[in-house]
Amino acid sequence: MTDPEKSLTGLWHGVYSYPRETHPVYFTATLIQSGTHLSGSSHEAEQALDGAPLTLYAMLDGTRAGTDVRFTKTYDGSGGWDHAVAYEGRLDDTATEIDGEWVIRPQGEKPGLSGRFLMIRSAGASEKAVREAFEKV
Numbered sequence: 001m002t003d004p005e006k007s008l009t010g011l012w013h014g015v016y017s018y019p020r021e022t023h024p025v026y027f028t029a030t031l032i033q034s035g036t037h038l039s040g041s042s043h044e045a046e047q048a049l050d051g052a053p054l055t056l057y058a059m060l061d062g063t064r065a066g067t068d069v070r071f072t073k074t075y076d077g078s079g080g081w082d083h084a085v086a087y088e089g090r091l092d093d094t095a096t097e098i099d100g101e102w103v104i105r106p107q108g109e110k111p112g113l114s115g116r117f118l119m120i121r122s123a124g125a126s127e128k129a130v131r132e133a134f135e136k137v
Contacts, residue, residue: 006095008033008064014042014119015134016102024134029060029119038062038071046079054079067091069098083107087117096121097133 008031017024027044040060048054057078062071069089075081089100098119106112118134 005066008038008069008091008095008098008121011122012098012119013122014117016117017115017134019113019115031060033064036063036065038064038069042073046081048079056081062087064091069100073102089117089119096123 010031012029012031014027014029015024016027025044025046027042029040029042031038031040038060039062042058042060044056046054046056055078056075058073058075060071060073062069064070067090069087069091071087072084073087074084083104086103086105087100088103089098091098098117100117101114102117103114104112120133
């Protein structure tokens, strides 16, 4: 089995950024790969509109084909967040990083929104390691 064919099952640390905001958002995701199907969950720290801290939870559902990784993150409603976000990325040659773009599809009159994300498999990776890798690209 070559590295890009390794299962994605495990703990991942990630970060995503908004197109206009300066602060990235860090998250932790647990992925479970069964064949080409991906499932799992994530949690992240965010701020409410009033500045209060929030922990947001989401379910992940998607696919993996070779180095192409796609999943939808659907928030569970905590903190008033209940929308879905589509993630599309590419797995690196060592099967330890997924780099790509996230998209919130337009609903009704609302415009879409997109940005970049990076996930690093947790083999001792910390938020600091993820931040440094994200800033390099």
